[in-house]
Every structure is written in C-alpha cells, then in structure tokens.
Amino acid sequence: MSAYLKIDHIDKSFARGGAATHVLADVTLTIDKGEFVSIIGHSGCGKSTLLNLVAGLTRVSAGAILLEGREVNEPGPERAVVFQNHSLLPWLSVYENVNLAVSKVFAGKKSRAERHDWVMHNLDLVQMAHAKDKRPAEISGGMKQRVGIARALAMEPKILLLDEPFGALDALTRAHLQDAVMDIHARLGNTMIMITHDVDEAVLLSDGIVMMTNGPAAHIGEVLEVPIPRPRDRIALASDRSYLKCREAVLKFLYERHRFVEAAE
Structure with missing residues (x-):
C-alpha cells in the first residue's frame, strides 16, 4: 500500500545573484491518511520551506512530493494552509x-x-x-x-497545513485553539502537518514529530512516534510518563542541535 503523502528525497536550493543557498537536503518522509505530524527544529532549519513545498507554493529542486500518487508542483485546494498571520x-x-x-x-x-x-x-x-x-x-x-x-x-482539503498557527497568541488563547484543533482532528480525521517551535504543543497534538537538523542543507534528524491514546487531556498529560518521555526526547534533540550551533561559532 502506497503512502498517502510521500516526500521523496527532496532537495531545495534558492539562488540569489551568483550565490545559492542549500536549504533542504535529501528529505524523505511518509505520512499516513488522518495522521497529525508536527515539524520542529531551530530557526533556519527549513521548516516553512518544507511546508511551502508540500503546499505547492514553491517547487522542489530535486526529488518529488506525491499526494495519493500524484506529484505536487503547484498550489491546490486539496492542500490548505493556515499561516501564523491569519491573512x-x-x-x-x-x-x-x-x-x-x-x-x-x-x-x-x-x-x-x-x-x-x-x-x-x-x-x-x-x-x-x-x-x-x-x-x-x-x-x-x-x-x-x-x-x-x-x-x-x-x-x-486532503491535507491541512499549519504554519505556526498559534505563535502570535497569548498562552490561554493558544491552549483553547490547540483544544479546538484536537477536536476538529478527532471529528473529521483530517491529515494535518504543523510547524511549531513549542515542544509541549508538538507532543500534545501529534501522532509523530519530525525533528529537523540545523541548516543550511537541513535534513530529518529523527522522527518520534507519540504513543499517547486519544482523546488527550492536557491536565492529565502533565504527569503522564509517555508524554514526559516524548517531551524529553524532543528537548534532548533540540538541545544537542543548539550545542552544535554554539560549537561552530
């Protein structure tokens, strides 16, 4: 059975003048129908670029993105985007x-x-x-x-793409909207891909968390499965061992990547 969404060995570079910036390198990922996946990583790791490629807002430099076996190379209503700025x-x-x-x-x-x-x-x-x-x-x-x-x-849409949709909101409003998105996902079974900087948000909402290495030429460092049954209660999860283990794994990955940045400076 083929993957619902397949990101197949994609590269993405941007050229400006005579210089080229290699943003993503050999990114491969499969996402099942109805899955909620978060993409997390430090600033500049190409998270938004990856989302824009899935949305068809920009084209891959190499590789391919396939949705139900059809190549994605332009925007379409089957891939709807919610940006941080409501627009x-x-x-x-x-x-x-x-x-x-x-x-x-x-x-x-x-x-x-x-x-x-x-x-x-x-x-x-x-x-x-x-x-x-x-x-x-x-x-x-x-x-x-x-x-x-x-x-x-x-x-x-077949896929709902969320680009840090709660990033500009206060903590209480953010929590209410997270709960609303969890409810919508439970009721509709949408396939959702979300970019976030918030570790707790990623663990709370996701079935899987894609952790990106630092740019340039970023790639997928790890993919963490979140084995927490749904529906999820944020209060109960505060002391849940699986939640805490997932949170620790993501924080450890991000911390190690931050150390690499510091060592390079």
Whole structure:
C-alpha cells in the first residue's frame, strides 16, 4: 500500500545573484491518511520551506512530493494552509472571508444555498458562527485564527497545513485553539502537518514529530512516534510518563542541535 503523502528525497536550493543557498537536503518522509505530524527544529532549519513545498507554493529542486500518487508542483485546494498571520481580508466579514474560499472551490458543484450551509457548518466547527457578520478588526487574534482554520477546512482539503498557527497568541488563547484543533482532528480525521517551535504543543497534538537538523542543507534528524491514546487531556498529560518521555526526547534533540550551533561559532 502506497503512502498517502510521500516526500521523496527532496532537495531545495534558492539562488540569489551568483550565490545559492542549500536549504533542504535529501528529505524523505511518509505520512499516513488522518495522521497529525508536527515539524520542529531551530530557526533556519527549513521548516516553512518544507511546508511551502508540500503546499505547492514553491517547487522542489530535486526529488518529488506525491499526494495519493500524484506529484505536487503547484498550489491546490486539496492542500490548505493556515499561516501564523491569519491573512483575512479586512474589508470582508467573517462569513464573507470563508465564503470567498467556498465559492472558488465549489462554484458549479454546490448551489448557493448549499454553499451558505457549508460556510455556516465550518464556522460552527470553530465556534465562530455567532460572529459571522463581524469584520476582522472587530474580533480578537484567536478568533481570527479560528476563522482562518474554518476557511481552510471549508475547502475540504486532503491535507491541512499549519504554519505556526498559534505563535502570535497569548498562552490561554493558544491552549483553547490547540483544544479546538484536537477536536476538529478527532471529528473529521483530517491529515494535518504543523510547524511549531513549542515542544509541549508538538507532543500534545501529534501522532509523530519530525525533528529537523540545523541548516543550511537541513535534513530529518529523527522522527518520534507519540504513543499517547486519544482523546488527550492536557491536565492529565502533565504527569503522564509517555508524554514526559516524548517531551524529553524532543528537548534532548533540540538541545544537542543548539550545542552544535554554539560549537561552530
């Protein structure tokens, strides 16, 4: 049985003037359908570049990315991205921001009434239906991210890509949104890939954690399986041995990589 998503020996370099920067080197990874995978590593290790390659926002220099056996080489609605910056259009309401994506993807496939119901369904998923008529300036940062997630989910993506989606939020809002994402993943069974700098977040949310070596020419150093049953309770996990063991493994990897950086300076 072939992998749902296969990242097959990819390299990525960027050229500027006469110089080339080798960002990723020989990255290979397989992700199963419905799996939640986090990518973690120090700044400059190519995490966002890897996510952008899966999204089709930039093309690989070598190797291939295959989704259900088809090569990824351009953006598509089957791979929706939620960025750290919510990127909502400020002149549109919450409803209109989500409807924009729905109309683009489902024009000719769903009637106007069906598209309306689908927008409201996805706003309900992120508990934002009550704010459908508000504009982005009238809602909080956490609420904006909820709308961004609703807009991405409304495209019915095969893979939801999360680029540090909670990085700009306060701790309490971040925790609430983590719980919301866990609930959505449990209800919908989406395949999710998330970039994060937060070790606790990675362990809490993920089935597997991909740990990147330092750049340039970064590659996958380790892949850690998180053998914690779902649903997960963040309070109970605080003293859970499996959680603590996973957390320790990621911290040890990152600490060792930081020592390599210091030794090179």
